Amino acid sequence: MTSRRALLHASVATALVAICDAKMAYAGDTGDALDVDNMTLTFQDHFDTLSISAWGPGTRWIAHTPWNGDFGGARFSDPSGEFPFAIQDGMLRITAARDGKGLWRSGLIASVDGDGNGFAQQYGYFEMRARLPDGPGVWPAFWLIGKDRSNATAEIDVIEYYGDKPGGYSSTVHVWHRDGRHDSDYSRIKAFSVANPADMHSYGVKIDSDFIRMYFDGSLVWKTKVLPEHRQPMYMLIDLGIVDGITKVAAADPSFMFVDYVRAYQFR
Numbered sequence: 001m002t003s004r005r006a007l008l009h010a011s012v013a014t015a016l017v018a019i020c021d022a023k024m025a026y027a028g029d030t031g032d033a034l035d036v037d038n039m040t041l042t043f044q045d046h047f048d049t050l051s052i053s054a055w056g057p058g059t060r061w062i063a064h065t066p067w068n069g070d071f072g073g074a075r076f077s078d079p080s081g082e083f084p085f086a087i088q089d090g091m092l093r094i095t096a097a098r099d100g101k102g103l104w105r106s107g108l109i110a111s112v113d114g115d116g117n118g119f120a121q122q123y124g125y126f127e128m129r130a131r132l133p134d135g136p137g138v139w140p141a142f143w144l145i146g147k148d149r150s151n152a153t154a155e156i157d158v159i160e161y162y163g164d165k166p167g168g169y170s171s172t173v174h175v176w177h178r179d180g181r182h183d184s185d186y187s188r189i190k191a192f193s194v195a196n197p198a199d200m201h202s203y204g205v206k207i208d209s210d211f212i213r214m215y216f217d218g219s220l221v222w223k224t225k226v227l228p229e230h231r232q233p234m235y236m237l238i239d240l241g242i243v244d245g246i247t248k249v250a251a252a253d254p255s256f257m258f259v260d261y262v263r264a265y266q267f268r
Contacts, residue, residue: 027123027267029210032220036125039265043111043119046261047092052085052109054078057117061109065237067149068114072139073244074104084240085109088258091131094240096138097254104248108239112147120147120233121264126158127204127215128238129260132197137251138163139241142203144234152177154229156212159189159203164247167193171214171222175229187222189214200260207234208267236262 045051051060063079070076074096077084084095084107096106112118128142140161146154155174162170168190175183195201195217204215209231213223240257242248 027208030206030208030267032213032223034125034204034206034213034215034218034220036265038268039125040268041263042121042124042266043264044261045263046090047087047259048090050079050085050087050092052079056113057115060118061111062113062118063107063109065108066110066112066114066116066145066235071244072241073137073248074106074240074242076108076239077105083107090260092259094140094238094257094259095254096133096240096242096251096256104242104251106240106242108237108241110235110237112235116147118235119264120235121266122231122233123207123209124267125204125206125265126234126236127202127263128158128236129200129202129262130238131200131258131260132161133240133252133255133257134163134166134196134198135250135252135255136164136247137243137249138255139243140257141237141239141241143237144205145237146229146232146234148232150178152229154227154232154234156205156207156230156234158205158214161197162243163251164243166197169197173212173224173227173230175227183227185224187214187224189216189221191216191221200258236264238262 053059056062086093094107099105132140142158144156153176157172160170172186206213211223214221
C-alpha cells in the first residue's frame, strides 16, 4: 500500500483473545499443504456481535492502526451507530462513504491496541473469509504487522485488492528499516481471472521459520522466504481503503466490504 508505507516509518471468545503473543521456540518448514485440522485454533471472530472500539481496552478490535496512522484517500473513523461497522447477514460490514464535506471516511480494524494489548502470534496460519467491493477506487486489504517496531516494521500483505486493476490482487512482504532500507518481495495473484472478488473467498497466510505461504480458497498461490524480522508475534488488520488518486472519484458511494470470519491457528 504505497501511501501507507511512509506512515509505517514516523470468541472462540475473549478467553482465546487472551492467548496473546503465543510463541514457538522453533517452527520448521511445515510444507505447502494447508491442514488446519492438525493445528490449534487460537483466535476466531465470526462477527455474530461487534467487539470494536476506537482505541480499547476490552474489545477484540480497535478501529485504527495502533500507531494512529491513516493512509490512502479515506480517513478511518471511530465506530458510531452503524458506521463504518455493522453486522449484516451474520457478517461484518465495513462501509466507505463520503461525509457531508465530500471527504471519504471508512473503516479499519486491528487486533492489537496502541499499548500492545490484544491478539498477536508468532508463526501459524491467519485467514480472512470475505466478499470484496469491486470497481475503480476501492482498496480492501488483509495484512499483518510485527509487534516489535523498534528497529524495523515487518509487514505481510496477505491481500491488497485494487478495484481499478481487476483480474487479481497483490500479496507482498516488507521490512521497513528505521535507517531507510527496505526489503520486499511481491506477487500478483491472478485469482480473479476466473473467480469473482464480489463472491465469498478465503485469503490466508501460513508463517513458519522458513517460509511465508499465501493461500486463496485453501490453495497455495505463492511463497517466499521468511526474513528475520518476520520471526516475531504479528497482529492482524483489515480495512476498506480508498485509493488516493484520480480513481477515487469513480468509487461507488457507499462501498461495502463483508467479512464472514477471521481465524488464526498455531502449529502443534
